[in-house]
Amino acid sequence: MIKMFLTCLAVVLTFSAAQAEPLRIELDSPNIEPLPFAAPAFIAETAGADQYARDLAAVVSSDLQGSGLFRAIGQEAYISQITSFDSPVQYADWKAINAQALITGAVSTTNDGQIIVKFRLFDVFSEDQMGEGLQFVGSTSGWRRMAHKVADAVYSRITGEGAYFDSRVVFVSETGPKNARLKRLGVMDYDGANLQYLTDAQAIVLAPRFSPNGDRVIYTSYESGFPKIYVLDVASVGRRVLQDQPGTMSFAPRFAPNGQDVVFSLTTGSNTDIYKLNLASGERTQLTSSPAIETAPSYSPDGTQIVFESDRSGTQQLYVMPAGGGEATRISFGQGRYGTPVWSPRGDLIAFTKQNRGRFHIGVMRTDGSGERLLTASFLDEGPTWAPNGRVIMFTRETAGSGGSSTLYSVDISGRNLKAVQANASDPSWSPLLK
Amino acid sequence: MKTLTKVALLTTTIALAACAKSPFDRNGDGAGAGANGLNNGGISSSSLDPSSPAYFNETIGDKVLFAVDQSTLGDEARATLTQQAGWLSNNANYTAIIEGHADEQGTREYNLALGARRASAARDFLVANGVADNRLRTVTFGKERPLAVCSTEECYAKNRRAVTVISAGLGS
Numbered sequence: 001m002i003k004m005f006l007t008c009l010a011v012v013l014t015f016s017a018a019q020a021e022p023l024r025i026e027l028d029s030p031n032i033e034p035l036p037f038a039a040p041a042f043i044a045e046t047a048g049a050d051q052y053a054r055d056l057a058a059v060v061s062s063d064l065q066g067s068g069l070f071r072a073i074g075q076e077a078y079i080s081q082i083t084s085f086d087s088p089v090q091y092a093d094w095k096a097i098n099a100q101a102l103i104t105g106a107v108s109t110t111n112d113g114q115i116i117v118k119f120r121l122f123d124v125f126s127e128d129q130m131g132e133g134l135q136f137v138g139s140t141s142g143w144r145r146m147a148h149k150v151a152d153a154v155y156s157r158i159t160g161e162g163a164y165f166d167s168r169v170v171f172v173s174e175t176g177p178k179n180a181r182l183k184r185l186g187v188m189d190y191d192g193a194n195l196q197y198l199t200d201a202q203a204i205v206l207a208p209r210f211s212p213n214g215d216r217v218i219y220t221s222y223e224s225g226f227p228k229i230y231v232l233d234v235a236s237v238g239r240r241v242l243q244d245q246p247g248t249m250s251f252a253p254r255f256a257p258n259g260q261d262v263v264f265s266l267t268t269g270s271n272t273d274i275y276k277l278n279l280a281s282g283e284r285t286q287l288t289s290s291p292a293i294e295t296a297p298s299y300s301p302d303g304t305q306i307v308f309e310s311d312r313s314g315t316q317q318l319y320v321m322p323a324g325g326g327e328a329t330r331i332s333f334g335q336g337r338y339g340t341p342v343w344s345p346r347g348d349l350i351a352f353t354k355q356n357r358g359r360f361h362i363g364v365m366r367t368d369g370s371g372e373r374l375l376t377a378s379f380l381d382e383g384p385t386w387a388p389n390g391r392v393i394m395f396t397r398e399t400a401g402s403g404g405s406s407t408l409y410s411v412d413i414s415g416r417n418l419k420a421v422q423a424n425a426s427d428p429s430w431s432p433l434l435k
Numbered sequence: 436m437k438t439l440t441k442v443a444l445l446t447t448t449i450a451l452a453a454c455a456k457s458p459f460d461r462n463g464d465g466a467g468a469g470a471n472g473l474n475n476g477g478i479s480s481s482s483l484d485p486s487s488p489a490y491f492n493e494t495i496g497d498k499v500l501f502a503v504d505q506s507t508l509g510d511e512a513r514a515t516l517t518q519q520a521g522w523l524s525n526n527a528n529y530t531a532i533i534e535g536h537a538d539e540q541g542t543r544e545y546n547l548a549l550g551a552r553r554a555s556a557a558r559d560f561l562v563a564n565g566v567a568d569n570r571l572r573t574v575t576f577g578k579e580r581p582l583a584v585c586s587t588e589e590c591y592a593k594n595r596r597a598v599t600v601i602s603a604g605l606g607s
Contacts, residue, residue, distance in 0.1 A: 177584070178581060178584040179580065179581050179582065179583075179584050180580075181579070183579075204576075204579055206543060206547075206579070207543060207544070225532075225574065226572075226574050227547065227574070227575065247572070249547075249551060249574065249575060251544060251547050252544040252547075265544065265547075265548065267547075267548060267551040267575070269555050269559075269573075270506070270551060270552045270555035270556065270559075272547075272548035272551060293545060293548040293549065293552070295544040295545060295547070295548050296542070296544045296545075309542075309544075309545065311545075316542075316545055339541075339542040339544070339545050340542050340543075340544065353542050355540070355541070355542075358540075379586070380539065380540075382542050382543065383542070383543065398539075400586035401584075401585060401586050402584040402585055404584075404586060427543070
């Protein structure tokens with residue numbers, strides 16, 4: 001009965017959309033039916049742009065479809081062909097195949113190795129263009145980024161929220177057997193394309209994190225034989241050690257939103273506490289001072305608070321303290337152990353790893369600890385990182401046994417759209433949206 | 436059950452001695468050779484020179500084990516460390532790095548801190564038993580260098596360890 005009612009409602013909504021309702025996906029609604037769209041091959045406006053024309057449309061489709069919010073309609077279903085970027089859209093032909101959104105584009109190449117990409121987005125049932133047409137110009141090598149920018153614009157216009165396709169992920173690439181695993185830093189587009197290595201595999205490297213504008217990566221390396229924190233410039237791949245005090249070990253670094261301070265764990269003897277370091281002055285401030293293990297600090301996006309994990313209560317739990325240190329408030333109270341908290345870029349949620357009854361979960365909770373929801377479950381899930389729009393989480397999933405390996409997965413904060421992103425990889429950190 | 440475990444460990448130690456690979460067990464992965472050693476069957480050899488690092492690694496034992504999520508030294512660990520302290524006192528030209536390790540059941544950062552606690556517990560015991568603390572350094576590997584690679588308690592128990600890695604000369 002209820003099901004039938006919902007179906008009727010959906011039909012009504014579809015019809016009313018033809019009148020005035022703008023095309024919109026509400027990301028917070030409990031049931032999202034992927035929105036059908038058509039993205040015909042872009043128009044090649046110069047000789048030599050044919051391949052880009054096909055590839056651009058394919059990447060735009062892949063981005064949108066990969067988000068789980070959109071469904072690409074196959075080209076074989078198209079009634080109309082787009083033959084010119086500026087010719088009028090035959091809405092009836094796109095309605096007939098139920099394409100609610102239509103993306104058209106054109107690409108041209110210049111003599112000096114640039115490509116120019118134009119696109120428009122149409123709300124088919126309202127028979128209207130959504131937003132202005134946009135044009136991107138860049139070097140041909142950056143064509144995938146331009147496709148991501150088109151997809152970002154489509155995603156934002158239809159959801160009303162920030163997007164995440166034109167972004168990169170820094171992570172640890174893993175090879176070799178489990179007891180002698182080789183690890184090196186890698187950076188790739190959010191979808192796994194354009195992989196580059198930033199370090200060799202001579203020393204164990206762990207948990208790289210992007211700076212707020214993505215120009216630097218901070219990480220832990222064993223290149224001295226001991227875990228120490230390094231800062232690496234992404235463009236030049238030059239690196240320098242940050243914490244090099246004899247007799248201490250440091251790890252779990254993360255940038256402050258100001259890009260000037262970093263927080264990290266420093267181990268002296270048996271005790272691990274959280275410290276802050278100003279990169280310019282080298283001034284170091286101790287933020288926690290208990291005999292417990294205190295690690296995995298992460299700033300709130302406004303820079304005023306830090307969430308971290310501590311076993312001061314006897315087991316790993318999450319705490320929030322002022323960014324300058326001081327009294328910490330415990331926020332995790334469910335069953336099991338909580339670690340690796342990461343504050344959402346939207347500021348509304350904290351993602352974490354939870355261990356309970358021998359299983360690992362990625363979950364989210366509000367910043368006061370309420371509203372806990374587990375998004376995944378497996379033998380070993382850990383280390384969440386947020387997409388720039390705070391709607392998607394990437395994490396490491398490791399399989400059990402002697403042949404166990406790590407794979408990067410992503411999942412929506414709704415718990416939908418769990419999928420593998422990159423094999424033989426761990427410790428992802430998502431960049432901000434590229435400029 | 437407890438006795439059975441001990442017998443199994445002893446067998447592993449003997450088998451390891453038979454292999455007599457490099458005395459420098461940099462990654463603490465020596466015991467992994469145990470399974471092969473059991474199949475060797477024939478004549479075994481081990482260092483008789485009590486001042487050799489091989490003797491330290493194989494006869495005294497370079498590893499001590501810990502309970503889940505703990506860094507407290509049990510009786511067996513204390514007995515091994517007491518002998519380690521004696522050897523280090525008698526062989527003053529060696530220094531040691533003590534590696535702390537964790538099993539894979541834990542998040543990466545926490546396991547690094549836990550490994551540091553374990554290495555530190557072993558180090559503190561050696562210092563309390565007469566080894567100068569400037570001859571000892573600690574390092575944690577967290578869950579990065581498991582000795583045994585299965586995902587059951589049998590392997591986890593071997594991975595929750597502190598390994599005393601001997602090296603010649605006074606290090607920095």
